[in-house]
Amino acid sequence: MSDQEIIRLYREGYHERAFNEIVKLYSERLYWHVRSFVCSHDDADDLLQEIFIKVWASLPTFRGDAQLFTWIYRIATNEALNYLHKQKIRATLSLESLSGVMEKKIDEDAYFNGNEAQRMLSKAIRKLPEKQRTVFIMRYYENMKYEEISEVLKTSEGSLKASYHIAFEKIKAELKKITD
Amino acid sequence: MTEIDNINKFPFKVPDGYFEKLQDRLSHIPKESVSSDHGRISATETEESFIGKEMATSFWQKFRPYVALAASFAIAVVIGSYILDKTLGKTKPEGTYENMMYADIVPVTDPYSIYGENSAYAKNELTQDDLENYIIASGTTVEQFENTAYEDNH
Numbered sequence: 001m002s003d004q005e006i007i008r009l010y011r012e013g014y015h016e017r018a019f020n021e022i023v024k025l026y027s028e029r030l031y032w033h034v035r036s037f038v039c040s041h042d043d044a045d046d047l048l049q050e051i052f053i054k055v056w057a058s059l060p061t062f063r064g065d066a067q068l069f070t071w072i073y074r075i076a077t078n079e080a081l082n083y084l085h086k087q088k089i090r091a092t093l094s095l096e097s098l099s100g101v102m103e104k105k106i107d108e109d110a111y112f113n114g115n116e117a118q119r120m121l122s123k124a125i126r127k128l129p130e131k132q133r134t135v136f137i138m139r140y141y142e143n144m145k146y147e148e149i150s151e152v153l154k155t156s157e158g159s160l161k162a163s164y165h166i167a168f169e170k171i172k173a174e175l176k177k178i179t180d
Numbered sequence: 181m182t183e184i185d186n187i188n189k190f191p192f193k194v195p196d197g198y199f200e201k202l203q204d205r206l207s208h209i210p211k212e213s214v215s216s217d218h219g220r221i222s223a224t225e226t227e228e229s230f231i232g233k234e235m236a237t238s239f240w241q242k243f244r245p246y247v248a249l250a251a252s253f254a255i256a257v258v259i260g261s262y263i264l265d266k267t268l269g270k271t272k273p274e275g276t277y278e279n280m281m282y283a284d285i286v287p288v289t290d291p292y293s294i295y296g297e298n299s300a301y302a303k304n305e306l307t308q309d310d311l312e313n314y315i316i317a318s319g320t321t322v323e324q325f326e327n328t329a330y331e332d333n334h
Contacts, residue, residue, distance in 0.1 A: 015210065016210045016211075019207075019209070019210055020203075020207050023203050023206045023207060024203060027199065027202055027203055027206060028199050028202075031194075031199070031202070032190055032192075035190070035192055036190070041192070041194060041195075045202075048202070048206075049205070049206065049209075052206045052209055053209055056209050056210055082242075085245075086245060089245045089249065093249070093252075109192075111192055111193050111194060111195070112191060112192060112193075113191055113192055113193040114191020114192070115191070118191035119191065121191075122191060140189070141189055141190055
């Protein structure tokens with residue numbers, strides 16, 4: 001079912017059916033999206049439920065000025081970033097750094113399936129500033145076009161390309177530091 | 181719309197059957213009626229009242245961690261001040277008894293009063309003897325001294 005059909009279904013009053021179609025269409029994709037941010041299956045699972053609760057709650061306010069996909073992705077990205085902000089506060093109160101906390105989650109995640117190089121890459125990504133990390137994840141892991149990322153993050157494509165390039169260089173330097 | 185065709189790039193896996201069960205779990209969201217504490221709507225609320233409440237709840241959710249942090253600091257300062265106050269104790273004597281007890285140790289009057297009221301040490305000023313001894317020691321002649329006194333008086 002396409003986005004337009006889902007919206008039409010919702011406006012005709014079939015709210016639950018429309019929501020279930022959204023879940024069927026986007027749940028897996030959103031899972032991988034937030035998993036890249038939170039580094040832990042359990043946290044991604046919790047966050048995904050929060051996201052869909054918010055999607056259900058916000059559906060009445062969806063005006064259709066953006067694509068449904070973009071709108072849902074925006075909610076998911078904001079929730080993931082809010083989650084990371086909370087993690088940062090908790091880490092600060094425990095006198096730790098956020099990147100340290102996330103590195104620990106990567107090491108302790110039972111569902112991490114990568115090799116050592118991918119582990120190092122995941123850790124290097126955690127050290128990036130928020131914006132660069134977000135753009136890099138969406139571009140590298142999800143292969144999203146800059147146009148799509150621009151609609152989700154409401155940032156110009158030029159700025160996104162610059163952020164990605166800087167992130168790429170920083171990760172390269174970080175990996176070089178580790179391997180040397 | 182792009183498909184996830186680079187999923188092999190993700191160094192993560194999921195438990196078996198996770199996504200099938202996930203859809204079942206998420207499909208219960210519309211049916212559930214929970215409290216609005218976490219921005220969730222109850223079945224009796226209207227859309228309009230919900231939107232306002234969602235914005236207010238989101239604002240509170242956003243600032244709750246900072247309020248909690250500020251409150252924690254305030255509590256820490258209060259507790260710390262209380263502990264410091266109790267452990268350092270009082271340095272100033274209170275009451276007549278303490279004043280009498282500490283009188284010899286911390287004089288409440290001029291410390292030089294022990295030398296007597298007319299003592300130079302008590303008054304902390306030069307005496308005539310001091311001035312004369314200085315003039316003699318400085319080598320000032322009587323003529324110089326007399327001339328200076330003459331100028332001062334005219």
